[in-house]
Amino acid sequence: MTSPNAQDDSTWTDVLILGAGFSGLAAAATISRAGGLDYLLLEQGDDVGGAWRENTYPGCACDIPSPLYSFSFRQNPGWRHLFAPQQEILEYLRDTSAELRITERIRFGTKVTGADWDEQDGSWRVDTEDGAVFRARFLVSAMGVLHHASYPKLSGIENFQGPVFHSAHWDHSCDLDGKRVAVVGTGASAIQFVPAIVDRTAKLALFQRTAPWIVPKVNRAFSEDEREEMRRNPIKRWNRRARLFWIHEKRAKGFVSDTSKMGPTKALASGHLQRQIRDPELRAKLTPDYEIGCKRLLISSDYYPALAKPHVDVVTAGVEEVRAQSVVATDGTEYDADVLIFGTGFDAQNSLSRVPIRGRDGVALGSQWESGPEAYLGTTVAGFPNLFLLCGPNTGLGHNSQVFMIEAQARYMAKCLRYAGRGGVIEVRRDAQDRFNQFLQGRLSSTVWQAGGCKSWYQDPVTGRNTLLWPKSTLSYWVRTRFLRRADYRRQAGTRSTQPSVTVG
Numbered sequence: 001m002t003s004p005n006a007q008d009d010s011t012w013t014d015v016l017i018l019g020a021g022f023s024g025l026a027a028a029a030t031i032s033r034a035g036g037l038d039y040l041l042l043e044q045g046d047d048v049g050g051a052w053r054e055n056t057y058p059g060c061a062c063d064i065p066s067p068l069y070s071f072s073f074r075q076n077p078g079w080r081h082l083f084a085p086q087q088e089i090l091e092y093l094r095d096t097s098a099e100l101r102i103t104e105r106i107r108f109g110t111k112v113t114g115a116d117w118d119e120q121d122g123s124w125r126v127d128t129e130d131g132a133v134f135r136a137r138f139l140v141s142a143m144g145v146l147h148h149a150s151y152p153k154l155s156g157i158e159n160f161q162g163p164v165f166h167s168a169h170w171d172h173s174c175d176l177d178g179k180r181v182a183v184v185g186t187g188a189s190a191i192q193f194v195p196a197i198v199d200r201t202a203k204l205a206l207f208q209r210t211a212p213w214i215v216p217k218v219n220r221a222f223s224e225d226e227r228e229e230m231r232r233n234p235i236k237r238w239n240r241r242a243r244l245f246w247i248h249e250k251r252a253k254g255f256v257s258d259t260s261k262m263g264p265t266k267a268l269a270s271g272h273l274q275r276q277i278r279d280p281e282l283r284a285k286l287t288p289d290y291e292i293g294c295k296r297l298l299i300s301s302d303y304y305p306a307l308a309k310p311h312v313d314v315v316t317a318g319v320e321e322v323r324a325q326s327v328v329a330t331d332g333t334e335y336d337a338d339v340l341i342f343g344t345g346f347d348a349q350n351s352l353s354r355v356p357i358r359g360r361d362g363v364a365l366g367s368q369w370e371s372g373p374e375a376y377l378g379t380t381v382a383g384f385p386n387l388f389l390l391c392g393p394n395t396g397l398g399h400n401s402q403v404f405m406i407e408a409q410a411r412y413m414a415k416c417l418r419y420a421g422r423g424g425v426i427e428v429r430r431d432a433q434d435r436f437n438q439f440l441q442g443r444l445s446s447t448v449w450q451a452g453g454c455k456s457w458y459q460d461p462v463t464g465r466n467t468l469l470w471p472k473s474t475l476s477y478w479v480r481t482r483f484l485r486r487a488d489y490r491r492q493a494g495t496r497s498t499q500p501s502v503t504v505g
Helices: 022-034 086-099 190-200 224-232 234-249 252-256 259-276 280-285 303-307 402-420 430-444 474-480
Strands: 011-018 039-042 112-118 123-128 133-141 164-166 180-184 203-207 312-315 319-323 326-329 334-336 339-342 387-389 424-428 489-493
Touching: 011 022, 011 123, 022 039, 022 086, 022 402, 039 133, 133 402, 180 190, 180 334, 190 203, 190 303, 203 326, 203 334, 224 234, 252 259, 259 303, 303 312, 387 402, 402 424, 402 474, 402 489, 424 430
Parallel strands: 011 039, 011 133, 133 387, 164 339, 180 203, 180 339, 203 312
Antiparallel strands: 112 123, 123 133, 319 326, 326 334, 424 489
Protein backbone atom coordinates (compact mmCIF):
# COMPACT_ATOMS: atom_id res chain seq x y z
CA MET A 1 0.00 0.00 0.00
CA THR A 2 1.04 3.57 -0.55
CA SER A 3 0.78 6.58 1.71
CA PRO A 4 -0.55 9.92 0.46
CA ASN A 5 2.34 11.71 2.15
CA ALA A 6 5.91 10.75 1.40
CA GLN A 7 6.94 11.31 5.01
CA ASP A 8 4.04 9.25 6.36
CA ASP A 9 4.68 5.49 6.52
CA SER A 10 1.16 4.61 7.71
CA THR A 11 -1.16 2.28 5.82
CA TRP A 12 -4.08 4.08 4.22
CA THR A 13 -7.53 2.79 3.32
CA ASP A 14 -11.02 4.26 2.98
CA VAL A 15 -12.72 2.25 5.73
CA LEU A 16 -10.96 0.57 8.64
CA ILE A 17 -12.96 -2.09 10.47
CA LEU A 18 -11.93 -3.22 13.96
CA GLY A 19 -12.89 -6.86 14.51
CA ALA A 20 -13.73 -9.83 12.31
CA GLY A 21 -16.70 -11.39 14.06
CA PHE A 22 -20.31 -11.25 12.86
CA SER A 23 -20.30 -7.42 12.94
CA GLY A 24 -16.99 -6.93 11.17
CA LEU A 25 -17.84 -9.40 8.42
CA ALA A 26 -21.26 -7.78 7.94
CA ALA A 27 -19.63 -4.35 7.60
CA ALA A 28 -17.07 -5.67 5.13
CA ALA A 29 -19.66 -7.48 3.03
CA THR A 30 -21.91 -4.40 2.92
CA ILE A 31 -19.07 -2.09 1.86
CA SER A 32 -17.93 -4.60 -0.74
CA ARG A 33 -21.43 -4.91 -2.25
CA ALA A 34 -21.84 -1.12 -2.35
CA GLY A 35 -18.53 -0.71 -4.18
CA GLY A 36 -16.41 2.39 -4.57
CA LEU A 37 -14.56 2.21 -1.25
CA ASP A 38 -11.59 0.18 -0.14
CA TYR A 39 -11.57 -1.43 3.28
CA LEU A 40 -9.34 -3.30 5.68
CA LEU A 41 -10.10 -5.29 8.84
CA LEU A 42 -7.86 -5.46 11.90
CA GLU A 43 -8.35 -8.58 14.03
CA GLN A 44 -6.36 -9.29 17.18
CA GLY A 45 -6.98 -13.05 16.94
CA ASP A 46 -5.64 -15.52 14.42
CA ASP A 47 -9.00 -16.32 12.83
CA VAL A 48 -12.40 -14.80 12.13
CA GLY A 49 -15.36 -15.46 14.41
CA GLY A 50 -15.02 -13.15 17.41
CA ALA A 51 -16.91 -14.62 20.36
CA TRP A 52 -17.51 -17.81 18.36
CA ARG A 53 -13.77 -18.27 17.95
CA GLU A 54 -12.94 -17.54 21.57
CA ASN A 55 -15.69 -19.40 23.42
CA THR A 56 -14.86 -23.09 23.12
CA TYR A 57 -16.25 -24.37 26.41
CA PRO A 58 -18.02 -27.77 26.40
CA GLY A 59 -21.61 -27.47 25.21
CA CYS A 60 -21.15 -24.01 23.66
CA ALA A 61 -23.98 -23.39 21.18
CA CYS A 62 -26.36 -20.73 19.89
CA ASP A 63 -29.74 -20.14 21.54
CA ILE A 64 -31.31 -18.71 18.36
CA PRO A 65 -32.11 -21.16 15.51
CA SER A 66 -29.14 -21.29 13.13
CA PRO A 67 -31.12 -20.49 9.93
CA LEU A 68 -31.97 -17.16 11.60
CA TYR A 69 -28.66 -16.65 13.37
CA SER A 70 -26.84 -16.12 10.08
CA PHE A 71 -26.56 -13.53 7.33
CA SER A 72 -29.56 -12.99 5.06
CA PHE A 73 -27.16 -12.39 2.16
CA ARG A 74 -25.44 -15.73 2.73
CA GLN A 75 -27.94 -18.22 4.00
CA ASN A 76 -26.51 -21.62 4.80
CA PRO A 77 -28.49 -24.59 3.46
CA GLY A 78 -26.08 -26.97 5.14
CA TRP A 79 -26.82 -26.33 8.83
CA ARG A 80 -26.54 -29.64 10.62
CA HIS A 81 -28.45 -28.60 13.77
CA LEU A 82 -31.41 -26.35 14.51
CA PHE A 83 -29.34 -24.76 17.31
CA ALA A 84 -25.83 -24.83 15.93
CA PRO A 85 -22.90 -25.62 18.23
CA GLN A 86 -19.90 -23.30 18.39
CA GLN A 87 -17.74 -25.15 15.90
CA GLU A 88 -20.49 -25.18 13.27
CA ILE A 89 -21.04 -21.41 13.60
CA LEU A 90 -17.30 -20.80 13.39
CA GLU A 91 -17.11 -22.91 10.22
CA TYR A 92 -19.95 -20.85 8.75
CA LEU A 93 -18.15 -17.57 9.48
CA ARG A 94 -14.88 -18.90 8.04
CA ASP A 95 -16.65 -20.04 4.88
CA THR A 96 -18.49 -16.73 4.57
CA SER A 97 -15.30 -14.72 4.93
CA ALA A 98 -13.48 -16.85 2.35
CA GLU A 99 -16.35 -16.99 -0.16
CA LEU A 100 -16.85 -13.22 -0.08
CA ARG A 101 -13.07 -12.68 -0.30
CA ILE A 102 -13.01 -10.81 2.99
CA THR A 103 -10.29 -12.98 4.52
CA GLU A 104 -7.66 -11.56 2.19
CA ARG A 105 -8.42 -8.08 3.58
CA ILE A 106 -7.92 -9.04 7.24
CA ARG A 107 -4.77 -8.32 9.20
CA PHE A 108 -4.76 -11.08 11.81
CA GLY A 109 -2.77 -10.85 15.04
CA THR A 110 -3.17 -7.08 15.05
CA LYS A 111 -4.19 -5.63 18.40
CA VAL A 112 -5.42 -2.03 18.31
CA THR A 113 -4.14 0.16 21.15
CA GLY A 114 -5.89 3.41 20.24
CA ALA A 115 -7.68 5.45 17.58
CA ASP A 116 -7.53 9.24 17.20
CA TRP A 117 -9.44 11.64 14.96
CA ASP A 118 -7.12 13.92 13.01
CA GLU A 119 -9.08 17.15 12.54
CA GLN A 120 -6.62 18.69 10.13
CA ASP A 121 -6.42 15.63 7.91
CA GLY A 122 -10.07 14.57 8.21
CA SER A 123 -9.11 10.97 8.96
CA TRP A 124 -8.67 8.43 11.74
CA ARG A 125 -5.25 7.32 12.93
CA VAL A 126 -5.20 3.85 14.47
CA ASP A 127 -2.19 2.53 16.36
CA THR A 128 -1.49 -1.14 17.02
CA GLU A 129 0.53 -3.04 19.58
CA ASP A 130 3.23 -3.97 17.06
CA GLY A 131 3.90 -0.30 16.28
CA ALA A 132 2.05 -0.19 12.94
CA VAL A 133 -0.06 2.85 12.07
CA PHE A 134 -3.22 2.77 9.95
CA ARG A 135 -5.18 5.72 8.61
CA ALA A 136 -8.69 5.76 7.22
CA ARG A 137 -11.42 8.23 6.38
CA PHE A 138 -13.98 6.06 8.17
CA LEU A 139 -13.59 3.92 11.28
CA VAL A 140 -15.96 1.06 12.13
CA SER A 141 -15.80 -0.42 15.64
CA ALA A 142 -17.06 -4.00 15.35
CA MET A 143 -15.39 -5.41 18.46
CA GLY A 144 -18.56 -6.77 20.06
CA VAL A 145 -19.95 -6.47 23.58
CA LEU A 146 -19.59 -10.10 24.76
CA HIS A 147 -15.85 -10.09 24.54
CA HIS A 148 -14.20 -9.19 27.85
CA ALA A 149 -14.77 -11.81 30.54
CA SER A 150 -16.14 -10.59 33.86
CA TYR A 151 -14.44 -11.96 36.99
CA PRO A 152 -15.94 -11.56 40.47
CA LYS A 153 -13.69 -10.32 43.25
CA LEU A 154 -13.39 -13.26 45.64
CA SER A 155 -11.45 -13.03 48.87
CA GLY A 156 -8.54 -15.47 48.95
CA ILE A 157 -8.70 -16.45 45.30
CA GLU A 158 -4.91 -16.14 45.10
CA ASN A 159 -4.61 -19.00 47.64
CA PHE A 160 -6.45 -21.57 45.52
CA GLN A 161 -4.05 -24.34 44.49
CA GLY A 162 -5.94 -25.83 41.56
CA PRO A 163 -6.76 -24.57 38.04
CA VAL A 164 -8.89 -21.42 37.85
CA PHE A 165 -10.42 -20.27 34.57
CA HIS A 166 -13.39 -18.50 32.99
CA SER A 167 -15.74 -20.22 30.55
CA ALA A 168 -14.68 -17.71 27.88
CA HIS A 169 -11.09 -18.94 28.24
CA TRP A 170 -11.68 -22.63 28.81
CA ASP A 171 -8.63 -24.59 29.88
CA HIS A 172 -8.87 -27.70 27.72
CA SER A 173 -5.71 -29.09 29.29
CA CYS A 174 -7.53 -29.36 32.64
CA ASP A 175 -8.76 -32.93 33.19
CA LEU A 176 -12.06 -32.78 35.07
CA ASP A 177 -12.48 -36.54 35.39
CA GLY A 178 -13.02 -37.45 39.02
CA LYS A 179 -12.39 -33.90 40.17
CA ARG A 180 -14.28 -31.78 42.68
CA VAL A 181 -15.38 -28.72 40.73
CA ALA A 182 -16.75 -25.40 41.98
CA VAL A 183 -18.65 -23.31 39.44
CA VAL A 184 -19.42 -19.65 40.18
CA GLY A 185 -22.25 -18.19 38.07
CA THR A 186 -25.42 -19.45 36.42
CA GLY A 187 -25.73 -17.43 33.21
CA ALA A 188 -26.06 -18.44 29.58
CA SER A 189 -22.63 -20.10 29.43
CA ALA A 190 -22.97 -22.01 32.70
CA ILE A 191 -26.25 -23.63 31.73
CA GLN A 192 -24.48 -25.05 28.70
CA PHE A 193 -21.17 -26.22 30.18
CA VAL A 194 -22.48 -27.57 33.51
CA PRO A 195 -24.52 -30.36 31.83
CA ALA A 196 -21.57 -31.06 29.52
CA ILE A 197 -19.11 -31.67 32.38
CA VAL A 198 -21.28 -32.86 35.27
CA ASP A 199 -20.90 -36.59 34.64
CA ARG A 200 -17.12 -36.30 34.57
CA THR A 201 -16.91 -34.76 38.03
CA ALA A 202 -16.77 -36.45 41.42
CA LYS A 203 -18.52 -33.48 43.04
CA LEU A 204 -19.85 -30.23 41.61
CA ALA A 205 -20.81 -27.20 43.68
CA LEU A 206 -22.71 -24.54 41.73
CA PHE A 207 -22.76 -21.09 43.33
CA GLN A 208 -25.91 -19.29 42.18
CA ARG A 209 -26.57 -15.62 42.86
CA THR A 210 -29.93 -15.47 41.09
CA ALA A 211 -31.87 -18.27 39.44
CA PRO A 212 -32.46 -17.86 35.69
CA TRP A 213 -35.74 -18.42 33.90
CA ILE A 214 -35.29 -21.39 31.55
CA VAL A 215 -37.54 -22.78 28.82
CA PRO A 216 -37.03 -26.12 27.05
CA LYS A 217 -34.58 -26.34 24.18
CA VAL A 218 -36.17 -28.31 21.37
CA ASN A 219 -33.09 -29.03 19.33
CA ARG A 220 -32.74 -31.51 16.50
CA ALA A 221 -30.41 -32.46 13.69
CA PHE A 222 -31.31 -31.61 10.09
CA SER A 223 -31.33 -34.71 7.92
CA GLU A 224 -29.26 -34.89 4.76
CA ASP A 225 -32.52 -34.89 2.76
CA GLU A 226 -33.58 -31.61 4.42
CA ARG A 227 -30.19 -30.06 3.80
CA GLU A 228 -30.23 -31.12 0.15
CA GLU A 229 -33.70 -29.67 -0.28
CA MET A 230 -32.51 -26.34 1.16
CA ARG A 231 -29.55 -26.37 -1.26
CA ARG A 232 -31.85 -26.88 -4.24
CA ASN A 233 -34.70 -24.60 -3.22
CA PRO A 234 -33.79 -21.02 -2.15
CA ILE A 235 -37.48 -20.15 -1.75
CA LYS A 236 -37.79 -22.79 0.96
CA ARG A 237 -34.66 -21.40 2.61
CA TRP A 238 -36.22 -17.93 2.72
CA ASN A 239 -39.53 -19.31 3.95
CA ARG A 240 -37.82 -21.22 6.76
CA ARG A 241 -35.91 -18.10 7.81
CA ALA A 242 -39.03 -15.90 7.64
CA ARG A 243 -41.08 -18.36 9.68
CA LEU A 244 -38.44 -18.48 12.41
CA PHE A 245 -38.13 -14.68 12.38
CA TRP A 246 -41.84 -14.13 13.00
CA ILE A 247 -42.01 -16.85 15.66
CA HIS A 248 -39.42 -14.89 17.63
CA GLU A 249 -40.62 -11.43 16.67
CA LYS A 250 -44.11 -11.95 18.04
CA ARG A 251 -42.58 -12.32 21.52
CA ALA A 252 -41.35 -8.71 21.50
CA LYS A 253 -44.56 -7.25 22.91
CA GLY A 254 -44.21 -9.22 26.14
CA PHE A 255 -40.76 -7.77 26.73
CA VAL A 256 -41.32 -4.16 25.72
CA SER A 257 -44.93 -3.10 26.18
CA ASP A 258 -47.34 -5.67 27.65
CA THR A 259 -45.74 -8.00 30.18
CA SER A 260 -49.01 -9.95 30.47
CA LYS A 261 -48.11 -11.37 27.07
CA MET A 262 -45.30 -13.23 28.83
CA GLY A 263 -47.87 -15.41 30.58
CA PRO A 264 -47.59 -18.40 28.23
CA THR A 265 -43.78 -18.24 28.32
CA LYS A 266 -43.81 -18.08 32.13
CA ALA A 267 -46.15 -21.07 32.26
CA LEU A 268 -43.83 -22.96 29.92
CA ALA A 269 -40.79 -22.18 32.08
CA SER A 270 -42.58 -22.96 35.36
CA GLY A 271 -43.87 -26.25 34.00
CA HIS A 272 -40.41 -27.12 32.73
CA LEU A 273 -38.94 -26.59 36.20
CA GLN A 274 -41.79 -28.52 37.84
CA ARG A 275 -41.37 -31.52 35.55
CA GLN A 276 -37.60 -31.76 35.72
CA ILE A 277 -36.98 -30.96 39.40
CA ARG A 278 -39.00 -33.16 41.77
CA ASP A 279 -37.23 -32.18 45.00
CA PRO A 280 -39.21 -29.24 46.52
CA GLU A 281 -36.14 -27.79 48.27
CA LEU A 282 -34.06 -27.77 45.10
CA ARG A 283 -37.01 -26.46 43.08
CA ALA A 284 -37.35 -23.54 45.50
CA LYS A 285 -33.68 -22.68 45.01
CA LEU A 286 -34.13 -22.70 41.23
CA THR A 287 -37.31 -20.59 41.18
CA PRO A 288 -36.58 -16.98 40.09
CA ASP A 289 -37.88 -14.11 42.23
CA TYR A 290 -38.30 -11.61 39.38
CA GLU A 291 -40.48 -11.33 36.29
CA ILE A 292 -39.65 -13.61 33.41
CA GLY A 293 -37.63 -11.78 30.75
CA CYS A 294 -36.12 -9.26 33.18
CA LYS A 295 -32.83 -11.10 32.87
CA ARG A 296 -31.83 -12.97 29.75
CA LEU A 297 -34.28 -15.78 29.05
CA LEU A 298 -32.33 -19.03 28.70
CA ILE A 299 -33.07 -22.29 26.91
CA SER A 300 -31.97 -25.75 28.03
CA SER A 301 -33.43 -29.20 28.43
CA ASP A 302 -30.46 -30.73 30.26
CA TYR A 303 -29.51 -28.09 32.86
CA TYR A 304 -32.11 -28.98 35.49
CA PRO A 305 -31.45 -32.75 35.22
CA ALA A 306 -27.73 -32.01 35.72
CA LEU A 307 -28.46 -30.12 38.95
CA ALA A 308 -30.68 -32.92 40.23
CA LYS A 309 -27.82 -35.42 40.23
CA PRO A 310 -26.83 -36.66 43.72
CA HIS A 311 -23.22 -35.39 43.52
CA VAL A 312 -24.28 -31.79 42.71
CA ASP A 313 -24.86 -29.03 45.27
CA VAL A 314 -26.69 -25.82 44.31
CA VAL A 315 -25.43 -23.12 46.66
CA THR A 316 -27.55 -19.99 46.99
CA ALA A 317 -25.37 -18.45 49.69
CA GLY A 318 -22.66 -16.14 48.38
CA VAL A 319 -18.95 -16.86 48.37
CA GLU A 320 -17.29 -15.79 51.63
CA GLU A 321 -13.75 -16.81 50.70
CA VAL A 322 -11.63 -19.14 48.64
CA ARG A 323 -9.11 -21.38 50.35
CA ALA A 324 -6.33 -23.60 49.02
CA GLN A 325 -8.64 -26.52 48.22
CA SER A 326 -12.14 -25.26 48.92
CA VAL A 327 -14.71 -22.52 48.58
CA VAL A 328 -16.50 -21.26 51.70
CA ALA A 329 -20.05 -19.94 51.41
CA THR A 330 -21.40 -17.01 53.42
CA ASP A 331 -23.42 -19.45 55.55
CA GLY A 332 -20.14 -21.06 56.67
CA THR A 333 -20.44 -24.24 54.61
CA GLU A 334 -17.15 -25.33 53.04
CA TYR A 335 -17.12 -27.04 49.64
CA ASP A 336 -13.99 -28.97 48.68
CA ALA A 337 -12.73 -28.09 45.20
CA ASP A 338 -9.89 -29.13 42.92
CA VAL A 339 -10.95 -26.81 40.06
CA LEU A 340 -12.68 -23.42 40.07
CA ILE A 341 -14.61 -22.31 36.96
CA PHE A 342 -16.24 -18.92 36.46
CA GLY A 343 -19.45 -18.74 34.44
CA THR A 344 -19.90 -15.07 35.23
CA GLY A 345 -20.41 -13.62 31.78
CA PHE A 346 -18.89 -10.49 30.26
CA ASP A 347 -18.28 -6.84 31.03
CA ALA A 348 -20.69 -5.64 28.35
CA GLN A 349 -21.06 -2.11 29.75
CA ASN A 350 -17.41 -1.16 29.19
CA SER A 351 -16.67 -3.23 26.12
CA LEU A 352 -17.13 -0.43 23.57
CA SER A 353 -14.65 1.90 25.28
CA ARG A 354 -11.90 -0.52 26.29
CA VAL A 355 -9.87 0.46 23.23
CA PRO A 356 -9.27 4.23 23.58
CA ILE A 357 -11.11 6.04 20.78
CA ARG A 358 -10.59 9.80 20.86
CA GLY A 359 -12.71 12.15 18.76
CA ARG A 360 -12.72 15.92 18.36
CA ASP A 361 -10.33 17.76 20.68
CA GLY A 362 -8.92 14.43 21.88
CA VAL A 363 -12.05 13.62 23.91
CA ALA A 364 -12.21 9.89 24.73
CA LEU A 365 -15.36 7.94 23.94
CA GLY A 366 -15.50 6.52 27.46
CA SER A 367 -15.47 9.98 29.02
CA GLN A 368 -18.67 10.79 27.08
CA TRP A 369 -20.39 7.85 28.73
CA GLU A 370 -20.27 8.58 32.44
CA SER A 371 -23.96 7.67 32.64
CA GLY A 372 -23.44 4.63 30.45
CA PRO A 373 -22.89 4.14 26.70
CA GLU A 374 -25.20 5.97 24.29
CA ALA A 375 -25.28 6.73 20.58
CA TYR A 376 -27.68 7.73 17.82
CA LEU A 377 -29.45 4.61 16.54
CA GLY A 378 -26.71 2.78 18.38
CA THR A 379 -24.37 3.61 15.51
CA THR A 380 -23.02 7.20 15.46
CA VAL A 381 -21.80 9.43 18.29
CA ALA A 382 -21.68 13.24 18.47
CA GLY A 383 -18.10 14.50 18.58
CA PHE A 384 -16.78 11.45 16.72
CA PRO A 385 -16.90 12.16 12.99
CA ASN A 386 -16.87 9.28 10.51
CA LEU A 387 -17.09 6.73 13.33
CA PHE A 388 -19.62 3.89 13.30
CA LEU A 389 -20.37 1.42 16.09
CA LEU A 390 -21.80 -2.00 15.22
CA CYS A 391 -23.54 -3.77 18.10
CA GLY A 392 -23.49 -0.31 19.63
CA PRO A 393 -25.51 0.96 22.63
CA ASN A 394 -29.14 -0.17 22.79
CA THR A 395 -29.02 -2.40 19.72
CA GLY A 396 -29.14 -5.67 21.68
CA LEU A 397 -32.19 -7.93 21.73
CA GLY A 398 -33.97 -10.09 24.24
CA HIS A 399 -36.20 -11.95 21.84
CA ASN A 400 -34.76 -12.32 18.32
CA SER A 401 -31.59 -12.73 16.27
CA GLN A 402 -28.84 -10.18 16.85
CA VAL A 403 -27.64 -10.76 13.29
CA PHE A 404 -30.79 -9.04 11.99
CA MET A 405 -29.82 -5.90 13.94
CA ILE A 406 -26.21 -6.11 12.79
CA GLU A 407 -27.28 -6.18 9.14
CA ALA A 408 -29.62 -3.22 9.67
CA GLN A 409 -26.76 -1.26 11.24
CA ALA A 410 -24.36 -2.19 8.44
CA ARG A 411 -26.81 -0.99 5.79
CA TYR A 412 -27.34 2.25 7.73
CA MET A 413 -23.57 2.72 7.93
CA ALA A 414 -23.40 2.36 4.13
CA LYS A 415 -26.02 5.11 3.75
CA CYS A 416 -23.87 7.37 5.92
CA LEU A 417 -20.81 6.63 3.81
CA ARG A 418 -22.69 7.55 0.65
CA TYR A 419 -23.99 10.77 2.20
CA ALA A 420 -20.50 11.77 3.36
CA GLY A 421 -19.28 11.44 -0.20
CA ARG A 422 -15.71 11.26 -1.36
CA GLY A 423 -13.54 13.21 1.06
CA GLY A 424 -16.53 14.24 3.19
CA VAL A 425 -16.98 14.20 6.95
CA ILE A 426 -20.25 13.23 8.61
CA GLU A 427 -21.18 13.62 12.27
CA VAL A 428 -24.45 13.20 14.13
CA ARG A 429 -25.75 16.35 15.83
CA ARG A 430 -25.72 16.39 19.62
CA ASP A 431 -29.35 17.48 19.84
CA ALA A 432 -30.42 14.61 17.58
CA GLN A 433 -28.50 12.12 19.71
CA ASP A 434 -30.01 13.55 22.91
CA ARG A 435 -33.57 13.39 21.53
CA PHE A 436 -33.06 9.81 20.43
CA ASN A 437 -31.76 8.70 23.82
CA GLN A 438 -34.58 10.49 25.65
CA PHE A 439 -36.95 8.46 23.51
CA LEU A 440 -35.00 5.26 24.29
CA GLN A 441 -34.97 5.69 28.05
CA GLY A 442 -38.63 6.71 28.05
CA ARG A 443 -39.55 3.52 26.22
CA LEU A 444 -37.24 1.37 28.33
CA SER A 445 -38.71 2.50 31.67
CA SER A 446 -41.83 0.38 31.17
CA THR A 447 -40.12 -2.70 29.73
CA VAL A 448 -39.71 -5.90 31.70
CA TRP A 449 -35.94 -5.29 31.76
CA GLN A 450 -36.41 -2.16 33.88
CA ALA A 451 -39.69 -2.87 35.66
CA GLY A 452 -39.34 -6.62 36.19
CA GLY A 453 -37.71 -6.53 39.62
CA CYS A 454 -34.14 -7.49 38.77
CA LYS A 455 -30.69 -6.07 38.18
CA SER A 456 -28.85 -7.30 35.12
CA TRP A 457 -25.83 -6.78 32.89
CA TYR A 458 -28.14 -4.85 30.58
CA GLN A 459 -28.01 -1.94 33.04
CA ASP A 460 -25.26 0.54 33.83
CA PRO A 461 -24.12 -0.45 37.36
CA VAL A 462 -24.07 3.17 38.60
CA THR A 463 -27.10 4.81 37.01
CA GLY A 464 -29.25 1.74 36.39
CA ARG A 465 -29.93 2.92 32.82
CA ASN A 466 -30.46 0.14 30.32
CA THR A 467 -27.73 0.85 27.79
CA LEU A 468 -27.76 -2.39 25.81
CA LEU A 469 -31.25 -3.32 24.62
CA TRP A 470 -33.55 -2.01 21.92
CA PRO A 471 -36.98 -1.26 23.48
CA LYS A 472 -39.21 -2.04 20.51
CA SER A 473 -39.54 -4.70 17.84
CA THR A 474 -36.62 -5.51 15.57
CA LEU A 475 -38.84 -4.53 12.65
CA SER A 476 -39.17 -1.01 14.09
CA TYR A 477 -35.37 -0.69 14.17
CA TRP A 478 -35.18 -1.88 10.57
CA VAL A 479 -37.70 0.83 9.60
CA ARG A 480 -35.74 3.55 11.45
CA THR A 481 -32.50 2.60 9.71
CA ARG A 482 -33.98 2.32 6.22
CA PHE A 483 -33.54 6.03 5.65
CA LEU A 484 -30.93 8.57 6.71
CA ARG A 485 -32.37 11.71 8.32
CA ARG A 486 -29.94 14.23 6.89
CA ALA A 487 -31.20 16.93 9.26
CA ASP A 488 -29.76 14.89 12.13
CA TYR A 489 -26.23 15.11 10.72
CA ARG A 490 -23.58 17.67 9.95
CA ARG A 491 -21.77 17.11 6.70
CA GLN A 492 -18.70 18.99 5.56
CA ALA A 493 -16.23 18.68 2.74
CA GLY A 494 -13.03 16.94 3.74
CA THR A 495 -9.61 18.54 3.49
CA ARG A 496 -8.38 15.54 1.50
CA SER A 497 -10.89 15.44 -1.33
CA THR A 498 -8.68 13.30 -3.51
CA GLN A 499 -7.49 10.87 -0.86
CA PRO A 500 -6.50 7.68 -2.67
CA SER A 501 -8.15 4.31 -2.34
CA VAL A 502 -5.59 1.57 -1.97
CA THR A 503 -5.90 -2.02 -3.02
CA VAL A 504 -5.59 -4.45 -0.13
CA GLY A 505 -3.95 -7.82 -0.53
